[in-house]
Amino acid sequence: MRKEAALLRHEARLMLSWGFPGTLFLAFFILAVVLRESRTELLVVAEGIGPGAARLLAGARAVRVAEITLAPLAVIAAGHATTLDDEARAGEVVRSLPPWRPAIPLRRLAAGWAAFVLAVPVVPALAGLVTSTGFDVAPVAVAPLAPAAFLTGLVLAAATLLRSYPAGVAAAMAVWASDLLRPGVLTGPLYLFQRGNPMEGVDLVANRLALGLAGAALAAFALWLYGRQGQ
DSSP states (O other): OHHHHHHHHHHHHHHTSTHHHHHHHHHHHHHHHHHHHTHHHHHHHHHHTOHHHHHHHHHHHHHHHHHHHHHHHHHHHHTTTTTHHHHTTOHHHHHTSSSOSTHHHHHHHHHHHHHHHHHTTHHHHHHHHHHTOOOOHHHHHHTTHHHHHHHHHHHHHHHHHHTOHHHHHHHHHHHHHHHHHSTTTTTGGGOTTTTTSOOTTOOHHHHHHHHHHHHHHHHHHHHHHHHHHTO
């Protein structure tokens, strides 16, 4: 019991480090700046077409920005799941806990994604409040989920394979940056930003399903590999 409590303290200390709130604040800051810079255009739309059209335009802008800026939050929140033992210098402690199974990183993954899902709606809600744009928060909060699922699986697979959290983050963010700079060149049908910045020839529903399934498959591989490493 004492070993498990020590491990939980290590997990909480590392998973609630500056990375998560820092990334969350950066996403909020970027979204708020984009919406504030768009206020003149939104006012023109509201006067010419109506306030409903202005809210839709603001929502579309928010979706595009949130899909890009919030997806990496999942990488920070869940990327530690399989490497936390060594980061906390608790590898031997974990290996001494019976039984050695992927239940430990699975618990961490669930906790990280719970924090991510709870935090995601806060960013557009606060950004809409401080910029008085009044768009619908729900579509904005949903937009980053599919790319976040894929990036989570990727960071876990790379981090577990290389036994390095920074290496896993680097792999996931390299794919993110590639799709940001050269859409779909590296990912093809797994293009990350199809909701907010659609690429011609890619079906949105199929893209979202493929991202979710690929992320789940990569995460399952990481958990399997984690269990093998503990034997």
